[in-house]
Amino acid sequence: MTANSDPWPTELRVSSDRKTLTVAFNNGAKHDLAAEYLRVCSPSAEVKGHAPSQKKTVPGKRNVEIIKVEPVGNYAVRIHFDDMHNSGIYSWRYFLDLGENPEQHWEVYLRELEEKGLSRDL
Template sequence: MTEERFSTDAFGTKHWPVEIRLKKEDKRLEIDFDDGRRFSYPAEFLRVHSPSAEVQGHGPGQKQTVSGRAHVGIMSLEPIGNYAIRIVFDDLHDSGIYSWKLLYELGEDQDELWAEYLAELEAKGLSREPKGRR
């Protein structure tokens, strides 16, 4: 008889949030994790890195470059089980489920990911500004 083992870490979660603050006026989400790390995420950063299929595609090489979101805000957060949140943005995007693992990784890699995003926009002739504001 083979023994099955299940991870106690939901979806690979190693670090759990101890406090989550939505700062609507600042268009920012702040999360304190159980290891003492604290991350502050601009809404635009979270929006353009949404884990949704609309942004990530359905397979390798299908990721979309989301532009024109410089002024996007967060309307609400919805818990998904004990492992994630759904972020509802004011551009009505709400299909991304942000696991604690993903949010931790986004926090750790934020500077690098943001620089890559800005370079990608420039290479594609896109802007952070919405079309009407360019």
């Protein structure tokens, strides 16, 4: 997509149990993204690092919850999680990627957990 045709969010809604964020776009795409998935795929430097070699695998987030979603300009939001992580800036394009490619992202995460002897649970 070009910059002029990037989808724009029409809905951002946290579920009543705080475990899911629904993101809908003006192109008809709508994704229900689990809090755990959003947390472990955080675009923050704390998780992604400043280079691929610095990427961290975040274990023990199966029960994490979303406590707040805060706008960042007109291009993204900051998600506050109940584990106090809140440094990731989730752009609209990143939400689309997470929603359109969940199997790919999740498979990488689960493989990294296994390789490092980590768990989704605490």
